[in-house]
Amino acid sequence: xxxxxxxxxxxxxxxxxxxxxxxxxxxxxxxxxxxxxxxxxxxxxxxxxxxxxxxxxxxxxxxxxxxxxxxxxxxxxxxxxxxxxxxxxxxxxxxxxxxxxxxxxxxxxxxxxxxxxxxxxxxxxxxxxxxxxxxxxxxxxxxxxxxxxxxxxxxxx
Numbered sequence: 001x002x003x004x005x006x007x008x009x010x011x012x013x014x015x016x017x018x019x020x021x022x023x024x025x026x027x028x029x030x031x032x033x034x035x036x037x038x039x040x041x042x043x044x045x046x047x048x049x050x051x052x053x054x055x056x057x058x059x060x061x062x063x064x065x066x067x068x069x070x071x072x073x074x075x076x077x078x079x080x081x082x083x084x085x086x087x088x089x090x091x092x093x094x095x096x097x098x099x100x101x102x103x104x105x106x107x108x109x110x111x112x113x114x115x116x117x118x119x120x121x122x123x124x125x126x127x128x129x130x131x132x133x134x135x136x137x138x139x140x141x142x143x144x145x146x147x148x149x150x151x152x153x154x155x156x157x
Contacts, residue, residue, distance in 0.1 A: 004043075007042075028070065098120070102120050121142075122145060
């Protein structure tokens with residue numbers, strides 16, 4: 001295969017990688033894509049270089065800065081958010097809905113607070129669907145009491 005044909009194949013393959021990256025950002029296909037396109041362009045312009053040790057030097061010279069720029073670019077685009085945790089005290093006073101009836105002295109009850117379900121107990125039995133407020137929490141367990149005002153049937157699951 002002649003060097004010009006190899007160069008065209010490299011450009012085409014690099015373009016495929018760049019298209020993959022465009023449709024799936026973060027796959028880091030931009031690095032091999034740019035390396036192959038640049039190597040292909042240089043190989044098309046200077047066919048003798050493509051099949052020599054200079055091709056490897058070009059790959060390294062292009063890949064290192066492209067990798068660094070890509071990583072830094074993605075770090076800027078998607079800065080990592082600190083993990084969110086629910087602090088026990090932040091639950092106190094929150095309201096929720098009982099999804100599994102609570103039984104005093106046990107943690108068999110389940111309460112939905114926002115989108116999370118917590119093990120729950122109470123001083124009195126509280127039926128499924130009742131609205132409750134959190135009195136205290138310990139670990140992943142909450143102590144709740146009935147919120148006066150009835151149940152919330154749309155929260156049943």
